Amino acid sequence: MKDVVSSCPIEEVMRVLSGRWPTLLLYYLKNGTKRFSDLRRDNPTVSHRILALELRKLEEAGIVRRTAHPGYPLRVDYDLTAPGLKLVPLIDALGGWWEDTEDDRAGRISSAVETKLVAAE
Amino acid sequence: MKDVVSSCPIEEVMRVLSGRWPTLLLYYLKNGTKRFSDLRRDNPTVSHRILALELRKLEEAGIVRRTAHPGYPLRVDYDLTAPGLKLVPLIDALGGWWEDTEDDRAGRISSAVETKLVAAE
DNA sequence: CCGTGGTTACAGAATAGTGCGTAATTTACA
DNA sequence: TGTAAATTACGCACTATTCTGTAACCACGG
Numbered sequence: 001m002k003d004v005v006s007s008c009p010i011e012e013v014m015r016v017l018s019g020r021w022p023t024l025l026l027y028y029l030k031n032g033t034k035r036f037s038d039l040r041r042d043n044p045t046v047s048h049r050i051l052a053l054e055l056r057k058l059e060e061a062g063i064v065r066r067t068a069h070p071g072y073p074l075r076v077d078y079d080l081t082a083p084g085l086k087l088v089p090l091i092d093a094l095g096g097w098w099e100d101t102e103d104d105r106a107g108r109i110s111s112a113v114e115t116k117l118v119a120a121e
Numbered sequence: 122m123k124d125v126v127s128s129c130p131i132e133e134v135m136r137v138l139s140g141r142w143p144t145l146l147l148y149y150l151k152n153g154t155k156r157f158s159d160l161r162r163d164n165p166t167v168s169h170r171i172l173a174l175e176l177r178k179l180e181e182a183g184i185v186r187r188t189a190h191p192g193y194p195l196r197v198d199y200d201l202t203a204p205g206l207k208l209v210p211l212i213d214a215l216g217g218w219w220e221d222t223e224d225d226r227a228g229r230i231s232s233a234v235e236t237k238l239v240a241a242e
Numbered sequence: 243c244c245g246t247g248g249t250t251a252c253a254g255a256a257t258a259g260t261g262c263g264t265a266a267t268t269t270a271c272a
Numbered sequence: 273t274g275t276a277a278a279t280t281a282c283g284c285a286c287t288a289t290t291c292t293g294t295a296a297c298c299a300c301g302g
Contacts, residue, residue: 048281
């Protein structure tokens, strides 16, 4: 995949929010600080490797803050940065949109454009 | 992977918006109706195949409307449905968030904004 | 033959999951 | 008392799955 120097910020946002986990992690982190194992419990379908990678990606994007406490057993906290917190309502808005428009999207009654290949006879 | 019947709508939204193209297509379609070849021109890095697939995904999600005009040479129009139009400002908001929080995300100095990156170009 | 919108077939790239290893301290238990 | 096992947050190597791209083909009127 080429590294196009995208002109629009939307492309850049999606570079970090794309995928199944980023928004979910935002969702769980908005309730407050969580540890690695908490996040794994919150959503058991993500593998530890991917969770670590996704968290690092979010950290590098400045959305999540990682705090490693010295000593053993290791303890690492994750929480949202200020930008991360500001992002949450936007993500929620997307979820709201999905629900609000459910009928409209599913029904697809949008118009009388039923001109479907009338090649029949 | 398993098909977890995701409890939260956010996961479902991301299922359709994830990836590089969906939001970009939204972006181009918000200016009005476009044909397949227009969209290819708008954004030359997407392959023929992927564009067709992405458009179909968006159509199935009820975000984009496909209108095939009978006759040859083939002609197909794409435009946003009502839900799709409502989605646009939300996507824009994400872009705005990305720009607004740029210093904060990059600098990660959550209390003071000191050096603004001067993009000299 | 060309151009349009789309599909299929195959290949290669990207992404995700599994399982093992690590570190220092605590606990388990004969 | 000694030794083994658990804990926590990963990293690494390997495999499995999925995604994306390329190329070719179809339909048809001109």
